[in-house]
Structures are given as structure tokens and as C-alpha cells.
Amino acid sequence: MASSSGSGEVTTERRGIPGAQFVEDVQTYLAQAGLDVNSALAFLQERLQQYKLVEMKLLAQQRDLQAKIPDIEKCLDIVATLQAKKGSGEALLADFEVSEGIYSRARIEDTDSVCLWLGANVMLEYSCDEATTLLQKNLENAKASLEVLVADLQFLRDQVTITQVTIARVYNWDVHQKRIRQAGAPAKDS
Amino acid sequence: MQQGGGSETEVTWEDQQNINKFSKLNNRFHELEDEIRIAKETNDNLEDASNELILTDEEVVRFQIGEVFAHVPKDEVESRIEEMKEVTTKNLEKLEDEKDSVLAQMAELKKVLYGKFGDSINLEED
Numbered sequence: 001m002a003s004s005s006g007s008g009e010v011t012t013e014r015r016g017i018p019g020a021q022f023v024e025d026v027q028t029y030l031a032q033a034g035l036d037v038n039s040a041l042a043f044l045q046e047r048l049q050q051y052k053l054v055e056m057k058l059l060a061q062q063r064d065l066q067a068k069i070p071d072i073e074k075c076l077d078i079v080a081t082l083q084a085k086k087g088s089g090e091a092l093l094a095d096f097e098v099s100e101g102i103y104s105r106a107r108i109e110d111t112d113s114v115c116l117w118l119g120a121n122v123m124l125e126y127s128c129d130e131a132t133t134l135l136q137k138n139l140e141n142a143k144a145s146l147e148v149l150v151a152d153l154q155f156l157r158d159q160v161t162i163t164q165v166t167i168a169r170v171y172n173w174d175v176h177q178k179r180i181r182q183a184g185a186p187a188k189d190s
Numbered sequence: 191m192q193q194g195g196g197s198e199t200e201v202t203w204e205d206q207q208n209i210n211k212f213s214k215l216n217n218r219f220h221e222l223e224d225e226i227r228i229a230k231e232t233n234d235n236l237e238d239a240s241n242e243l244i245l246t247d248e249e250v251v252r253f254q255i256g257e258v259f260a261h262v263p264k265d266e267v268e269s270r271i272e273e274m275k276e277v278t279t280k281n282l283e284k285l286e287d288e289k290d291s292v293l294a295q296m297a298e299l300k301k302v303l304y305g306k307f308g309d310s311i312n313l314e315e316d
Contacts, residue, residue, distance in 0.1 A: 022203055078258070081255050092260060094261065
């Protein structure tokens with residue numbers, strides 16, 4: 001989370017996501033940036049769009065990870081089942097899908113090993129213990145990545161909110177300025 | 191957020207942080223609602239499964255583990271389903287608790303923010 005350093009001008013950055021600047025005073029901000037209201041709004045809107053784009057990317061990554069975690073858990077489950085069957089003398093009977101909608105029956109006799117698909121067209125045979133360790137490690141990694149990702153998203157949402165509030169404030173400030181000018185003009189005429 | 195009323199209430203960094211917090215809580219609230227819905231569905235499905243198990247005469251049933259349907263004795267399936275139910279029920283409770291805490295925090299922040307900004311801020315869902 002963005003640490004607050006009194007001034008409110010914390011423009012931190014997180015994993016390539018630039019922090020949004022909190023505007024203390026709209027007038028000073030515009031003067032400092034050398035922008036008029038319209039170009040400031042345009043700049044902020046553009047920034048907002050960029051944030052939204054990153055948000056979509058991160059959300060897609062989050063979805064992937066959220067799908068991956070139960071997958072790994074399923075793998076762990078079946079390895080544990082195989083291990084439990086081992087030594088019991090019974091074979092594990094299983095119906096498995098050979099092609100979509102077509103099932104066949106398999107007899108899995110006492111087995112010490114399973115083959116793990118590692119990706120990139122590589123499959124490797126592991127002992128059940130090793131497989132469990134590897135899968136467990138993958139699971140932990142996936143959970144850790146998810147945690148980091150969630151934190152990234154939170155940081156990003158903060159920046160989005162800051163930008164939205166800033167847009168509203170710049171806009172309000174402009175409306176306010178115009179009102180003052182309008183109220184001032186006729187008063188001078190009379 | 192704020193709509194152009196033209197009234198000038200100064201927004202401090204502290205206010206901004208409260209707004210950020212509110213926005214994040216609101217987001218989490220929606221996520222929780224989804225997660226709770228899914229957890230309830232899972233629970234219902236497990237409930238259905240154990241009811242079906244009581245009705246069946248089969249001694250061995252197909253139980254999905256990973257991608258395959260393993261032939262597992264009915265008793266074992268019953269106990270596995272019970273275990274799974276326990277896990278999802280606990281998970282559901284945890285989610286409900288978090289939802290309550292999120293809602294309480296949001297109510298607290300609403301008080302603070304409405305107190306300061308009044309009509310200039312809108313924290314309600316459309």
C-alpha cells in the first residue's frame with residue numbers, strides 16, 4: 001500500500017505502475033504543471049485509461065492463477081489417492097476419458113511413480129513423494145504469485161481512485177471558477 | 191465519485207486515503223459476494239451428492255479425483271464427502287465473517303466521508 005509521507009505528494013511506483021500524484025490544491029497543481037483545465041483533464045483521462053488497461057491485464061493474470069490453483073490441488077489429490085492405494089494390494093480402478101465423451105477403464109496396479117507434464121512437450125516420471133513435493137512447491141508458488149498480484153491490483157486501484165478524484169476536483173474547481181467570474185461580471189455592470 | 195456541484199470542500203490526503211480505502215473495500219465486497227455464491231453452490235452440490243449416496247444400492251461408486259472417475263467403495267466416498275463439506279463450510283463461514291467486517295468498515299467510512307463532504311460525494315452503488 002502507498003505509504004503516506006505527510007506531504008501527500010507520494011508518487012511511488014510499483015512494478016512498473018506509476019503512482020498517481022495526489023493534488024493538494026488544484027490551482028497550485030495547474031500552475032506548477034503549467035496546464036490549463038482542459039489539458040489537465042485530458043492528461044488525467046489518458047492516465048486513467050492506461051490504468052484501466054493495466055487493470056485488465058492484471059485481472060486476466062489473476063483469473064489464470066485462480067484457475068491454476070485448483071488444478072494443482074486436483075493433481076495433489078490424485079497422487080495422494082495413488083499413494084494411499086499403494087501397499088493395500090488392491091488396484092485402483094478408474095474410468096478415464098480417452099476422447100471427448102468416450103471413457104475407458106484403467107487398472108492402476110501398485111505404483112511408485114507418476115508422470116508429470118511439465119509443459120513445453122516434456123513429461124517426466126517422478127516417484128509419488130517427489131511428485132507431491134514438486135506439486136506442493138508449485139502450489140505455494142502459485143499462491144504467492146496470487147498474493148503479489150492482489151497487492152498489485154490494490155495499489156493500482158488506489159491510483160485509479162486518486163486519478164478519478166483528481167479529475168472530479170479539477171472539474172469542480174473549474175466550475176467554481178466560472179461561477180465566480182459570472183457572479184463577478186454582472187455585479188460590476190450594475 | 192463527486193459530481194460538479196461547484197462547492198469547494200478541500201480534499202486532504204487523509205480524505206483521499208479514506209476514499210481509496212472505501213473503494214477497495216467496495217471491490218472486495220463484490221469479490222466476496224461472488225466467492226460466497228460459489229462456496230454455497232459447492233456446498234449444495236456436496237449435499238446433493240451425499241443424499242444421492244444414501245439412496246443408492248451400489249457398493250462401489252465412481253468418484254471423481256483429478257480428471258478420472260475412480261471406483262471407490264461407498265463408505266469411503268461418504269467420509270470423503272463429509273470431509274469436503276467440512277472444508278467448504280468452514281470456508282463459507284470465513285467468507286461471511288469477512289463480508290461482515292468489510293460492511294462494518296464501509297459503514298464507518300461512509301459516516302466519516304458523508305460527514306465531511308455531504309452531498310458532494312456519492313458512495314452508493316448505482
